[in-house]
Amino acid sequence: MKFYEALGLEPKLALDPDDLKKRFYDRSRQWHPDRFSRASSGEKQRSEEMTAILNDAFRALRDPVTRAEYFLRESGLELSKDAPPELLEEVFELNMALEELRGGDESARAQLASAQERFTGMLGEADASLAGLFARHDETQDQAVLEQIRAALNRRKYVSNLVRDVEKELNVHSAH
Amino acid sequence: MSTLHIDFGHAKPRIVGIDLGTTNSLVAVMDLTGPRILSGIVPSVVSVTTSGEVIAGSEAREMLITHPERTVYSAKRLMGRGVSDVQEELKLFPFHIAEGSESVIKLQLGDKVMTPPEISAHILRKLKEDAEEVLGAAVTQAVITVPAYFNDAQRQATKDAGRIAGLDVLRLVNEPTAAALAYGLDKRKEGLVAVYDLGGGTFDISILRLHDGIFEVLATNGDTHLGGDDIDNLLLNIALEDIQSEWSEDVSGNAGLVQLLRRAVIQAKEALSFAPSAMIDLEYGPRKYQREIDVQLFNRLIEPIVERTLGPCRNCIKDAGVTVEQLNEVVMVGGSTRIPLVRSAVEKLFRKRPHTELNPDEVVALGAAVQAGILGGEVEDKLLLDVTPLSLGIETMGGLMSKLIHRNSTIPASATELFTTAVDGQTNVLIHVLQGERELVKDCRSLARFDLKEIEPMIAGMARVQVRFLIDANGILNVSAKDLRTGKEHSMDVKPSYGLTDDQVEAMILESYDKAEEDFKERQVREARVEADAILGATDKAREDEAYLGMPEEERAAIDRAIAELRLAYHSDDHLLIRNQIEKLNQATMALAEAIMNAAVGKALKGTNINA
Numbered sequence: 001m002k003f004y005e006a007l008g009l010e011p012k013l014a015l016d017p018d019d020l021k022k023r024f025y026d027r028s029r030q031w032h033p034d035r036f037s038r039a040s041s042g043e044k045q046r047s048e049e050m051t052a053i054l055n056d057a058f059r060a061l062r063d064p065v066t067r068a069e070y071f072l073r074e075s076g077l078e079l080s081k082d083a084p085p086e087l088l089e090e091v092f093e094l095n096m097a098l099e100e101l102r103g104g105d106e107s108a109r110a111q112l113a114s115a116q117e118r119f120t121g122m123l124g125e126a127d128a129s130l131a132g133l134f135a136r137h138d139e140t141q142d143q144a145v146l147e148q149i150r151a152a153l154n155r156r157k158y159v160s161n162l163v164r165d166v167e168k169e170l171n172v173h174s175a176h
Numbered sequence: 177m178s179t180l181h182i183d184f185g186h187a188k189p190r191i192v193g194i195d196l197g198t199t200n201s202l203v204a205v206m207d208l209t210g211p212r213i214l215s216g217i218v219p220s221v222v223s224v225t226t227s228g229e230v231i232a233g234s235e236a237r238e239m240l241i242t243h244p245e246r247t248v249y250s251a252k253r254l255m256g257r258g259v260s261d262v263q264e265e266l267k268l269f270p271f272h273i274a275e276g277s278e279s280v281i282k283l284q285l286g287d288k289v290m291t292p293p294e295i296s297a298h299i300l301r302k303l304k305e306d307a308e309e310v311l312g313a314a315v316t317q318a319v320i321t322v323p324a325y326f327n328d329a330q331r332q333a334t335k336d337a338g339r340i341a342g343l344d345v346l347r348l349v350n351e352p353t354a355a356a357l358a359y360g361l362d363k364r365k366e367g368l369v370a371v372y373d374l375g376g377g378t379f380d381i382s383i384l385r386l387h388d389g390i391f392e393v394l395a396t397n398g399d400t401h402l403g404g405d406d407i408d409n410l411l412l413n414i415a416l417e418d419i420q421s422e423w424s425e426d427v428s429g430n431a432g433l434v435q436l437l438r439r440a441v442i443q444a445k446e447a448l449s450f451a452p453s454a455m456i457d458l459e460y461g462p463r464k465y466q467r468e469i470d471v472q473l474f475n476r477l478i479e480p481i482v483e484r485t486l487g488p489c490r491n492c493i494k495d496a497g498v499t500v501e502q503l504n505e506v507v508m509v510g511g512s513t514r515i516p517l518v519r520s521a522v523e524k525l526f527r528k529r530p531h532t533e534l535n536p537d538e539v540v541a542l543g544a545a546v547q548a549g550i551l552g553g554e555v556e557d558k559l560l561l562d563v564t565p566l567s568l569g570i571e572t573m574g575g576l577m578s579k580l581i582h583r584n585s586t587i588p589a590s591a592t593e594l595f596t597t598a599v600d601g602q603t604n605v606l607i608h609v610l611q612g613e614r615e616l617v618k619d620c621r622s623l624a625r626f627d628l629k630e631i632e633p634m635i636a637g638m639a640r641v642q643v644r645f646l647i648d649a650n651g652i653l654n655v656s657a658k659d660l661r662t663g664k665e666h667s668m669d670v671k672p673s674y675g676l677t678d679d680q681v682e683a684m685i686l687e688s689y690d691k692a693e694e695d696f697k698e699r700q701v702r703e704a705r706v707e708a709d710a711i712l713g714a715t716d717k718a719r720e721d722e723a724y725l726g727m728p729e730e731e732r733a734a735i736d737r738a739i740a741e742l743r744l745a746y747h748s749d750d751h752l753l754i755r756n757q758i759e760k761l762n763q764a765t766m767a768l769a770e771a772i773m774n775a776a777v778g779k780a781l782k783g784t785n786i787n788a
Contacts, residue, residue: 025390029559033588033649037346037551052588052646059585 001074003057006050013071013134013149015061024058064130068153077150084155090115094162098169109170116166119159126156191317191346191552192307193354193544196220196296196334198252198377198403199511202541203303205311206549211358211542215306222298223247224285232302241439244270244431246286250405253377254281254292255337256330258674268409270431279674293676294684296337304341305699312710314703318343319548321540322651323378324350325398325565327611328623329674331652336681346551348650351375352382353562354543355509356391359534367504368394370493372522372530373540374485375510377403381489383496383503392561395495395584397488404445404512407478411441411469414477415456419465433460448474449514475517482521489525495584506530511537561586564647566621571608575617580645583613590646594660601633607643609653622673628657628666641666697751704754708746711758715739715765723771731767738764 004011007023029035031054036047061067069079083091094115100108130152137145193211195202201218204211222232223239224246231239239247248271254262259277266273274282274289282289300320307315320343322334331348338345352371361369365388373380380398384391415437416428427433440458447454453470493500506526512518513536522530534542549555564587569579580591595605605628612620631639640660647653657666676684715735718724724732742757 025387028390028561032559032561034347034547034550034559038553048588048646048648051649052590055586055589056591059589 003060006053006057012138014138020062027054068149072150080154084158101169112166119163122159190311191548192315193541193548194303194318194320195541195544196320198250198375201299201303203307204541204545206545206554211545213538214310218302220299221249222295224288230298232298240435241432244435248283248295250377251292251295256333256674280676293333293337294340297340300337300341312706316344317346319347319349319544320345321351321354321544322348323400324352324380324382324396325400327566327621328653332675336676339681340684349544349547350562351540352380353393353560355539356384357546358539358543359507361386368498368502370503370506371509373509374512375403377405379485381492383492389557390559393563395492396563396565397492402484406481407445408441410477412438415441418467444469482518486525500527508532509536509539564651566611567613569610571617577610577617577620581647587647587651588649592642592644595641595643596637597639598636600636603631603633604629624670624672626655627669700751701749704751708742708754708758711761718768721772723775734764
């Protein structure tokens with residue numbers, strides 16, 4: 001996987017953030033175009049290419065979620081855009097409450113605030129369960145674990161979008 | 177050539193650092209001891225004299241009063257913009273817009289028509305000449321600073337200005353980041369720093385992480401239309417209204433008077449940073465206008481402007497993923513940060529006293545010189561990792577912008593996208609590239625349209641053209657396309673939405689040579705003489721060294737002959753002849769330079785304990 005190679009790493013899902021940072025800084029010092037301003041145009045271009053990939057790689061890998069998304073994509077697994085079925089009922093109620101608030105019904109605000117708290121909690125749980133799954137995958141290289149990671153990521157992405165929407169709506173209406 | 181060879185005349189070409197500011201510009205260079213400002217402040221003003229000569233700097237600033245209609249200031253606010261972007265400022269600027277200014281503004285100055293990059297090029301040329309005078313050598317390479325929040329077109333326009341001025345722009349560096357370099361903040365090995373930069377026309381906020389000499393920008397935000405100019409305009413409008421009621425006359429159409437008043441207003445503004453009240457004082461022929469402004473009124477007036485800087489600060493902190501408490505230092509840059517209200521607002525928001533030790537007018541140029549030192553290889557322990565201030569994307573179905581590279585990504589940054597055809601036999605694909613954070617294309621800034629042409633006609637969806645978008649270390653977009661079926665580079669036409677095409681820039685470079693061919697010749701002679709002065713001075717000094725006395729008789733004679741010949745050539749009008757003799761003297765003194773250097777190194781080693 002290109003991004004792992006750029007940082008000199010084996011493709012693993014669990015990474016040590018300090019080690020990652022150190023690799024990024026060390027390679028930046030060596031490869032950055034600033035170090036090649038008096039070099040030939042070929043070398044300059046190569047330095048720019050390598051640094052661009054290094055930067056893209058660090059950006060993707062330093063965050064566990066974007067890292068897992070990259071890993072899955074490279075493993076040929078696409079993320080789905082469907083709502084996780086176990087959340088359907090809750091999402092339905094949430095959308096109702098959002099509609100009510102948009103319509104000016106302030107009583108929906110308390111419901112939304114508590115939903116937001118619950119969903120934010122879910123995000124924390126999702127991160128913890130992802131960390132566990134990362135370790136398990138790195139150890140076993142099991143494709144089934146990768147599928148579980150995909151499901152966890154889908155759920156997490158969906159929940160994080162919900163949190164974002166609720167937050168936006170609460171802010172918009174408190175501004176008036 | 178020996179490594180100890182001291183080159184009297186032709187040292188490694190120096191890269192200068194240039195702060196091309198809205199109000200003032202400065203040039204600096206990296207010395208052994210640190211960055212140093214070369215010559216004085218150059219006002220960013222350009223004027224066309226009645227005889228058609230273009231002048232820049234202090235001289236041009238005087239023309240603002242006498243010939244306001246052929247004089248331009250704050251041209252930086254017009255860089256990379258179209259005429260529809262700048263309607264507000266045009267109300268206040270005295271100059272006239274020429275026809276055809278949609279994608280590049282063209283200003284009518286006397287009988288000359290000039291674009292903002294050409295105007296900036298005159299300022300750069302002045303700085304280049306000043307630097308050459310002080311350094312005694314030709315200057316051809318530069319680092320130029322730009323506001324961090326400048327978009328692609330504004331950056332490209334700055335680079336074009338450099339090319340037109342005969343400068344190879346090795347790097348565009350963001351002003352707040354440059355300032356962080358100059359402040360020597362890396363003495364703190366680890367830390368988080370905010371740089372608040374309120375200049376004449378632009379506002380930037382950047383948050384950096386320092387790590388062992390690496391200056392890593394985490395996030396940047398700003399407003400390229402906010403600065404001291406806006407404060408001047410507020411005061412100016414008050415004064416104009418006053419005058420209208422006192423004199424019963426609308427003088428806003430009198431450009432010379434307005435410029436005189438603008439100067440008076442700026443003096444009052446600057447005084448208010450140090451005194452509780454100041455006088456706007458105008459004398460125009462027999463007529464006088466005076467108005468006292470106290471700090472309370474001034475603060476009330478400028479509060480909305482100061483307030484406008486705080487939103488971007490809060491967003492920047494959020495984007496950087498840090499809290500106010502985690503920030504170790506706040507650095508102030510730009511002349512407008514002298515205003516006490518600005519300082520107190522920053523202190524209140526960041527909950528710490530901001531750094532104001534370095535001259536806020538000089539710190540950006542000094543930082544540019546440090547970056548020049550990094551590029552030149554003289555500074556090895558520092559490295560800047562900057563970010564792109566705006567997201568880059570392409571137009572997709574329904575007028576939506578699809579982001580490919582997100583804002584605050586470390587540059588160089590890249591993204592690839594696969595394009596194909598939608599209908600059978602389609603032979604070209606149009607890609608509209610945008611910059612901005614909004615979802616709709618109409619709310620983003622159009623950068624350019626790329627036309628992937630000459631696609632072989634085939635069934636829809638069969639074509640495979642991979643387009644690579646790369647934002648380089650200058651924050652400028654480069655696009656290349658590859659046909660995945662053939663593996664070959666795919667050709668495309670580029671139509672920038674704002675700014676000059678490559679051909680136009682080339683034409684301007686040629687034109688500047690053509691029209692100024694005589695100037696150019698004269699300048700070459702002058703430059704050669706400056707270099708001759710430098711080497712003659714150095715040689716004179718070397719002849720007093722004991723190493724000279726130790727040289728073989730014939731070598732000393734050769735040096736004396738070369739000196740005499742150069743002195744003779746010096747007064748000719750032929751720069752090639754002068755340079756030829758400089759080179760000869762250089763050759764003749766090579767052994768001497770080496771001897772002096774060896775002696776100096778010997779002395780230095782004797783004086784130090786290597787094991788210490």
